[in-house]
Amino acid sequence: xxxxDNGKGGTCVVDASTRANLLCLKGWAHGGVLPSFAxxxxxxxxxxxxxxxxxxxxxxxxxxxVASLEKPVSECIVALVSSAGFVVPGEEPFSGSVRGGxxxxxxxxxxxxxxxxxxxxxxxxxxxxxxxxxxxxxxPLDRLHELAAAGEIGSAAPRHISVMGSITAPGRFVERxxxxxxxxxxxxxxxxxLMVPV
Amino acid sequence: xxxxGLAQATIEAHGIPTASIxxxxxxxATIRPPRALAVPYPLGFPLGEAHNRELQTEVLRQLLALLxxxxxxxxxxLRL
Numbered sequence: 280x281x282x283x284d285n286g287k288g289g290t291c292v293v294d295a296s297t298r299a300n301l302l303c304l305k306g307w308a309h310g311g312v313l314p315s316f317a318x319x320x321x322x323x324x325x326x327x328x329x330x331x332x333x334x335x336x337x338x339x340x341x342x343x344x345v346a347s348l349e350k351p352v353s354e355c356i357v358a359l360v361s362s363a364g365f366v367v368p369g370e371e372p373f374s375g376s377v378r379g380g381x382x383x384x385x386x387x388x389x390x391x392x393x394x395x396x397x398x399x400x401x402x403x404x405x406x407x408x409x410x411x412x413x414x415x416x417x418x419p420l421d422r423l424h425e426l427a428a429a430g431e432i433g434s435a436a437p438r439h440i441s442v443m444g445s446i447t448a449p450g451r452f453v454e455r456x457x458x459x460x461x462x463x464x465x466x467x468x469x470x471x472x473l474m475v476p477v
Numbered sequence: 478x479x480x481x482g483l484a485q486a487t488i489e490a491h492g493i494p495t496a497s498i499x500x501x502x503x504x505x506a507t508i509r510p511p512r513a514l515a516v517p518y519p520l521g522f523p524l525g526e527a528h529n530r531e532l533q534t535e536v537l538r539q540l541l542a543l544l545x546x547x548x549x550x551x552x553x554x555l556r557l
Contacts, residue, residue, distance in 0.1 A: 343486070345489060346492045362484075415527075417523070422530065423537065445480070457487035464488060473497070474484060476500070
């Protein structure tokens with residue numbers, strides 16, 4: 280474990296792999312051009328969040344991996360991956376106290392009543408009103424089942440994935456969590472994964 | 478947007494094509510996930526409107542349509 284400048288005037292304790300990722304990010308951020316943000320996109324955000332979005336060293340995917348569809352969408356098994364922090368009732372909630380963000384994931388069975396899911400996203404950087412009123416806003420499971428019933432997709436996957444977004448130090452998420460999620464989806468013969476952030 | 482973008486990279490690398498919704502298109506353009514659909518809704522409202530079945534379904538349809546593309550990274554606007 281080492282201490283690292285968190286870029287916000289303080290320090291945070293990170294593990295070696297996370298530090299490597301942060302250093303990589305810093306290298307890119309300093310060598311690249313930070314994006315500018317249109318008012319149309321950010322005018323609804325708080326000043327603090329806008330400042331964070333401008334200064335955070337976003338990770339850049341390079342090269343961009345590509346997998347191609349091997350069959351028509353109407354024959355595909357489709358899984359959802361949501362970062363809304365949903366948890367099946369009775370399971371462990373996501374934590375707001377993990378430094379750098381809770382990097383764990385939960386499985387959401389395809390036959391769950393989506394409105395019964397508990398929302399445990401700890402961030403206050405967005406309005407929770409939409410997902411509180413209708414869980415399909417963060418995990419559109421009902422819509423997916425309707426598309427399957429209409430023959431527009433082959434079927435909804437037997438298991439879907441829930442994580443909690445706002446992971447500011449994504450090293451452990453990338454190295455430990457995402458491979459496990461990918462293996463689970465491969466195990467279920469998923470053909471398409473649709474991602475829903477909040 | 479970064480959390481799901483990074484998830485896309487790993488899942489896609491395991492052979493499963495992916496597409497994401499984004500409410501912050503410029504950040505998504507920086508992160509470069511394989512395929513993304515920019516929606517004109519605020520954070521917290523990726524599917525547009527609670528209990529609006531028609532709109533939510535249309536967002537999913539346009540998301541699914543991106544799967545036909547392999548000229549990654551793809552970033553398209555929702556068209557209504």
